Amino acid sequence: MPRLSSLATAAAAITLVASPASAERKSGEEKLAEMIDGRVAGEPQSCINTFNSRPLTVIDDTAIVYRSGDTVYVNRTRAPQTLDNDDVLVIRKFGSGSRLCRLDQVSTRDRFNGFYTGNIFLTDFVPYRRVGTD
Template structure:
């Protein structure tokens, strides 16, 4: 049977372990073939524009490319690439629900992404969005 002090110690240990997800020294996982093909398909024929700190959150679909790259597709002609401020382990697993915490009507650099296990509801890593680089179809 666990006593109050033991429950606190276990809880504190779990909380501290969760902080390790944001370790700046950890390297992102390499892009796998499947994600590399998706990235190439989404950016094919498109030209990069000037990075933006925010984009409209309505009507964009998030595509998980790697543990540190997300794409936000607005349309077939416009895709935003977001390089996260640090790796987000497990982002491409696909089993977790990605919850974005935005404090405006937009997605902005610095907004947080939380991964939540679909079955247990246990929260995984918390990651921070970087700048959004627009890729538009070349004219």
């Protein structure tokens, strides 16, 4: 009987340890909602300035996000379900080197082994700005 009690205690401890980790897993939409919280969508743009060399953030199955100051630009792509943050974006720009445009070619490579994993087709970038700022 004591052995059963020990097993039950161990199982309860594992459950308590595992619960917070699973509770922290958020969907892509939830992560995006947190990033744009308190902001209002502006007029979609076909190109954005990326001269500050800030990284693009890939949100699994949801969007590509670029931050510039107080503005968060969101590109949901034509097939957001193919977005995977384990992939690295490889961008071939056709215009100015400091702008990212919807017509630029974006392919993906596996972060760990470098194999080609697909293409991303950008759509317009929607700027989200804090209310009351220009």
